[in-house]
Amino acid sequence: MPETRPYQHHYLKAACANCSVLELCLPIGLTSHEVERLDTLIIQRVKVKKGAALYRAGDPLRSLYAVRIGSFKTSMLSVDGREQVTGFQIPGEMLGLDAISDDRHTCSAFALEDSEVCPFNFAQLEKLALELPSLQHNMNKILSREIVREHNLLMMMGNMNSDERLAAFLLNLSQRLSIRGYSSRNFVLKMRREEIGSYLGLRLETICRGIAHLRDSELVEISGRNVKVLNLDGLKQLVAGCHREPPL
Amino acid sequence: MPETRPYQHHYLKAACANCSVLELCLPIGLTSHEVERLDTLIIQRVKVKKGAALYRAGDPLRSLYAVRIGSFKTSMLSVDGREQVTGFQIPGEMLGLDAISDDRHTCSAFALEDSEVCPFNFAQLEKLALELPSLQHNMNKILSREIVREHNLLMMMGNMNSDERLAAFLLNLSQRLSIRGYSSRNFVLKMRREEIGSYLGLRLETICRGIAHLRDSELVEISGRNVKVLNLDGLKQLVAGCHREPPL
DNA sequence: CGTGCTTTTGATTATGATCAATAAGTGTGG
DNA sequence: CCACACTTATTGATCATAATCAAAAGCACG
Structure with missing residues (x-):
């Protein structure tokens, strides 16, 4: 992954309502009115070229990202520069959940192919979640699902x-x-x-x-x-x- | 761990406000008024005897638990009955986060010594979090911290x-x-x-x-x-x- | 159409698993 | 309180799996 410049901004107008991965992403189970409100958080979709980083370990948490098109890997670097891949993400899956812990990304995310994500500003997302119970509930579930995913990984590694x-x-x-x-x-x-x-x-x-x-x-x-x-x-x-x- | 009967109910009146692990648990950063409201969720603290299960994989999610005294292990069973320990929890740490994903515990939690936990009814917790932004924020952080913990475990297993x-x-x-x-x-x-x-x-x-x-x-x-x-x-x-x- | 990178396959080695036997704790009932 | 049974921990010997080293074959892209 030689491409190290920050992600490219190709502005697209977002619209959850007619997004093909809607039912796999944050808005699961939201009413159309609620989805409209969520829409307002996404200023624009972002394209990430193959090999480019969407964010890097240490970057401040600005947004969570839903993969719309393409795929990513997330990875951490050990002290001596060895890579540990922590996950692969395909459309409908979220990126950046680990960053909420400390307002700072602990992993880097690289596009495995030319890809596109929907950024959700996290501060605004939390604020909106106070008003939309099903959004809050979704966020909790998505975070918990990531914990379960890693449990299964551990199970695999151990047994x-x-x-x-x-x-x-x-x-x-x-x-x-x-x-x-x-x-x-x-x-x-x-x-x-x-x-x-x-x-x-x-x-x-x-x-x-x-x-x-x-x-x-x-x-x-x-x-x-x-x-x-x-x-x-x-x-x-x-x-x-x-x-x-x-x-x- | 031969002890298989459900946890014992030794009712104690709860009070986050004068709990010694307050500052490590869910209420971090809440105002005293907010802590009081959180207090209302904890009907009673629960004692768990050494070796007993606080909950088991498959149990419906009723509450999240904060360890108050003692310690726990969480573990999953593989198809052929082998155990994978997924974590050890000491006072101030939360139990049951994986269950939010599917309203069902995916791990079992066993007390490693005579212990005591504070149960937070999850449905009520989510409801209260809609009113208390810092509680919602804390929950997000706690969930995310668990993800980071497991990333580090993976790193360890891999490298x-x-x-x-x-x-x-x-x-x-x-x-x-x-x-x-x-x-x-x-x-x-x-x-x-x-x-x-x-x-x-x-x-x-x-x-x-x-x-x-x-x-x-x-x-x-x-x-x-x-x-x-x-x-x-x-x-x-x-x-x-x-x-x-x-x-x- | 080379020049990297990536993938494949082979040979050897190292690490941790397995098998086994003993020792040290722990708890229970006499 | 001690004796006994049982669980847990330690240590040794051997084995199996995956790591490492190495070399060649594919590919992908400028």
Whole structure:
């Protein structure tokens, strides 16, 4: 990711009401009148070029972002400059939730492809949430859902071997894409092997070997970054009947 | 943890205003009038016996809980019955945040010693947060802080070896205890080696060996569950100059 | 159409898991 | 209070998994 300049401002007039990811984003369950009020927070949508940072660790929290088009990775840097990928975000998913803790982003967010986000000014969002109970409730749920996501990640890190983690990763991505109306059986990995590895706590070579194993067992067909799921149940079984010891 | 009966109800009249962990808990930064209103949500404090569950995975979300006295572990069960510990909570820390996502607890919470919690009815809490902006803001921060905590855990799982993870765990516990006014140099581990291991993605034997290593390098003195930190900076250095490869 | 980067695959090594046996605590009932 | 049973902790020996090192093959983009 050599592109380091701040994100580009391509101003677009926003309109939650006719946004295609409306039902996956902050406004879930809001009345059309409430959505209109939320709309007023989004000054403009923002385009982020592939490889560019939407924000960086240490930046003050200005806005939360909903991914509208494209995809992102969020990552932290360790003291000695190693990257830990903490998540991949696709349309309808939120970015920046970790920053509320300390009014400062703890992760950086990079676009994995040319992308577009809706920024919600956080101060205004909190203010509006005081007036719209369902918005407040949504925010709580979205924050809590992120906690649950990370619990599952921890579970994976603690109890799954490399092949199982990879299978779980593909399955999770497949399911999230399917919710967004994309194919759950054919999709493209926008991230590098190294980034998948970092996310799963593995080296990139281990990811390559895992892919080879899944291919050998005819669960998926992966060539380059193109994924075709051949045996969804098989994948699920691999993830479910997982863990380092057999059940006694 | 053989004790499986639901938590015991020892009713105590609650009063945030003169609670010793007030400034670490939900009411941070609230005016005394606001704290009074929050007080009305806590019908009574609840005592939980060592080993008993405060709630279990699958239970409907009724309340969030602030630990007042004692300590807890939260854990999830995998399909084949293996435990993944997701956190340890000490006084002033919140329990149940993951349940907001789906109105259902995804973890179980067990008392590691005889303990006491303050339950906040969640529905009432959300309602009250609409009227008290600083309460709403606190809730957002607490949720976000939990996300940051888990990011750091992921970082640990992904980039640290066993000794470094153990050192990071001890350091983190030491710091949290110190914030609560306990000694940061002398404390007692209320959890078993196995639970520490599960939390850190390691086996209990590896924890024992790690303890032996830290003892050999004269960073800490650990006998049984009693911890004495001998060289805080040394511990920090081990955690900071960590990671599987040396910095290039 | 090279020149990076990224991915793949192979060979070897290191770390932590597993298996096993012993020791140290903890709590209970006599 | 002690003896016993049981849980928890420690340490050793061996093994398995994934990391590391290395080299070649694909790709993508200027």
